[in-house]
Amino acid sequence: MTGAGEAVSFRDVHLTYTQKDEAVLRGVNLEIPASDFCILLGRSGTGKSTLLRCINGLVAPYQGTVSVGGEEVHTTHRNALRNIRRKVGMIFQGYNLVNRLTVMHNVLAGILPDVPAYRAIPGIFTTGEREQALSLLDTVGLANYANHRADQLSGGQKQRVGIARALAQNPKVILADEPIASLDPVTAAEILDLLKRINERDGITVVLSLHQLNFARTYGERIVALLDGRIGIDTTPAGLSEGEVDRIYGRGVEKAA
């Protein structure tokens, strides 16, 4: 289990991609306690991916600080960033698997930063590492697919491999950027069930962006939404009123859904 305290913290974070455009994040303050299951909503282009990418240091704010487990992400120390990235697993809408590799090798990719170069480059793994990967494939329900090529899997199965790969790095936090956007509703619910189970079983903090309100309400413990570059809504599923939904998406979305 992760310890008590904040898993992820944003303090007055401002971020821009180009000098000429308005900043995407304009004073984000957000504290996500360890073991939270936090769902991030917001219209397209409001900066959900950007916010998630700040947490593992893929993009950097020009003002403010982001911390993971109390450590600042954007410091000048490369080792600090490397350590934080090991604590933060990421899963993606497009899965980001290596299609020509087996399911097993895709999962083992999660531990590559911890494997010495003489084994990492030729892809040599110990029996213990393979057993651990197989156990994670069992966790995500794909133990029988270890030797299949990744491109032989369905979308839902690919996302399960993505989750197993993230788990392989033994993360404290999992970030999921629209992990169900390409999946049918039944498969999407299965993936969210799996993430929830991992969150509850291992105490891993999960932060995920979604566009589906029904799923946000069913699975979220906490729902936050980006409005005008800030966290404009921070509530629970029960607290997500029609008025709040209108503030996020514009009027009438709930009635149209």
Ligand SMILES: Nc1ncnc2c1ncn2[C@@H]1O[C@H](COP(=O)(O)OP(=O)(O)OP(=O)(O)O)[C@@H](O)[C@H]1O
């Ligand atoms: N690499 C980049 N270079 C320049 N601008 C970018 C870059 N990535 C994102 N942006 C811009 O930053 C803003 C926020 O993008 P972001 O992808 O974070 O939004 P989002 O809320 O995740 O959108 P969606 O729901 O459509 O995935 C958008 O205006 C986008 O065009």
